[in-house]
Amino acid sequence: MTDYREAAENSKAWPFEEARKLAKRYRGERGKPVPKPDGDGGIAPMLFETGYGPSGLPHIGTFNEVLRTTMVRRAYETLTGNPTRLIAFSDDMDGFRKVPGNVPNQDMLAEHLHKPLTQVPDPYEKYESFAHHNNAMLRNFLDRYGFDYEFMSSTEQYQGGAFDKTLKLVLARYGQIMDIMLPTLGKERQATYSPVMPVSPKTGHVLQVPVEVVDADSGLVRFEDDGDTVEQSVLSGGAKLQWKVDWAMRWVALGVDYEMYGKDLTDSGVQSGKIAKVLGARKPEGLIYEMFLDEKGEKISKSKGNGLSLDEWLEYGSQNSLAFYIYREPKSAKQLHMGVIPRAVDEYFQFRTNWHEQEIDKKLGNPVHHVHGGNVPANTIPVTYGLLLNLVGVMGEANKEQVWSYLRQYAPDATADKYPDLDELIDNAMAYHRDFIAPTLNRRKPEGIEVAALQRLDSELAGLSTEAVAEDIQTIVYTIGKEGGFDNLRDWFTALYETLLGSSQGPRMGSFISLYGVSNTRKLIAEALG
Incomplete structure (x- = not known):
């Protein structure tokens, strides 16, 4: 330590x-x-x-x-x-x-x-x-x-009276608090504003009415309630403070040292900090964080319903991947939508794997250190989430056990007991594929030089040794792209993704073919050429 x-x-x-x-x-x-x-x-x-x-x-x-x-x-x-x-x-x-x-x-x-x-x-x-x-x-x-x-x-x-002492202080410094708050309000609101909202003895309503301090030491105030003048103590639940004043009172009464809040509350934090000072205390330390945005770059709003719920993230990704995503760059606005989940999952596991080999200073800067409070799990997973999504995509209506059977071809020791994170991730991948990928898949026919390149890939795969590993296959794919007449390698890989996987983006093909199997990949090529 x-x-x-x-x-x-x-x-x-x-x-x-x-x-x-x-x-x-x-x-x-x-x-x-x-x-x-x-x-x-x-x-x-x-x-x-x-x-x-x-x-x-x-x-x-x-x-x-x-x-x-x-x-x-x-x-x-x-x-x-x-x-x-x-x-x-x-x-x-x-x-x-x-x-x-x-x-x-x-x-x-x-x-x-x-x-x-x-x-x-x-x-x-x-x-x-x-x-x-x-x-x-x-x-x-x-x-x-x-x-x-x-x-x-x-x-x-x-x-229970826990706030009574500070409530008396609010009444004693009522004028100073009003001096802070009134300039922040419009003319109409200024006429009715009071830091103290008494609870009506008639209706039980929290009243927003002007209040006169009668006796700060005893907590007594005077106000109009449905035409009647009422004198009532604000102590022990007789009143509630307006939110900015309440926030400051709570900091003072409880002795709060740290509270972070969103950028939308910046002005509220300034006013509450001034009120806390009037009450004889210091504003807590705290981080002002940026708000999340939707995929259009607009601020997420509960009323608009354009956000991403916690349950939705956990349907398609892990809790730890969400914590990893939330950790990063809190002072920068980040998009929060379904499309960010796969990358967040893969980056989380990459950082988790790296953490165990890092020096202490690098560990403390690694997001997963803070996700796990320094107790970072040692186990990793043998495939990426992106690769898993592509596997599920080409398997179609597969069940979980069928997915595991393919994974064991790639990693013979792969079991749910050994890789519990992967077991959960298969469920996430199947749900993500079902809801977001399957409806958009569209395998196109190969065109021009793509046909010859795919024929050569099929031929090369047919002659592969059973000992070939993902890197050997990746070298073959890379060589075909270099020698196939493509303007750049990106065009070749895009052709593979669009003709074999039905998507404009995809995995490292050597790893995918190793995972899906050479014979199964040759079937995909035959279907594309057929």
Whole structure:
């Protein structure tokens, strides 16, 4: 671990860059970084937070944020050896603003608009409230992917009094907070805005009305509720804060040290940081990450439905390949669609194989180090995902065992027990082929010099020794292309892909022929020439 710590201090991998910022957050004598103090002379855990709005189900953005935060958390632990905590915070006291279009009992839900989400009945009729249902889905979601976290409910914190001390501080510095927020609002909103949203004693609604502070020390405020003037305490669940103020209050009350968020929340982070300073604390450290784009380069939106769900990725690729893709270049916008999955899978396994031969500094910069928290699996797979997709493509209506039988021709020791990753990948490849490749396959007839080149390839394959390996076959393919009169080798390989595989792109042909078998490949050539 000592060697790892030394390498971590110089690593350019972004989780270590974030961890170094965090390590400098607390300083002792002469400005030297020290562990977070617990107030009793000991070390307090560095507190990481991710936020979640429980008005909908968890999605790939939730996975993205918790995963990246966990990567920074592990990097910090490697760098310092100090303890950490990760809170998954559910903003479940927020007012219910809109009925989702994908849930049952919508008419019933519409009757509970503006109430705290924990006071809205569960449309699925399984849990105490809609928020309790979605919170359960969040915990199941995070547990499913093995995250280490502590769940925290906004409602429980408000009603249990955990935020009372900081709420009093919000009231005491109400004017300063208004000075920060009002310039960011339009004229109409300025007239009704209040950082504090009291819960109506009449309707239970979270009210967006002007509020007058009566007594900050006792938490007392005054507001109009349906024509009546009401004085009410904001403590112990009597009110909810507006989101930017709430975010800052939470940072202060919980002592949050690190929280990352998307580029779309940049301005919110600025305002919340100013409010945290007014409340006497520092804004947490954190990374502002770029948003995902669809295949057209447009921002992914839940309302548009142009994104890629977590379940969709896991239908066609592994969880580790998704984590690998998410890790890379978080400050750059990346496209997230079905077409990126095969390459992500293959690159993940390539980096995983390389990790075991690398020096420590290179290991710490390898994405798979952060995907696996430093415990990178030693086993690899004998074929690429791309090659597997091509195999499934030419096999047509094959079952999984037939695929395994072909793989054993290429790698005699290939079994599901020895290569569990490959076993899962076969399922992914068969699903991907079924849904995205098979509908587009179109084997064309060879033309011109392609015919003679394919005839020569068939002849060369017929004379191959049984001892020939993929590299021998690749040499034959390469030589035919060089001597076949093609303007460039790319034209020859494109012809092979389009006439034999029905696709404009394909694998390294020597490896494919070795995998699919010489006799089977000759049948493909005969069909193309026939």
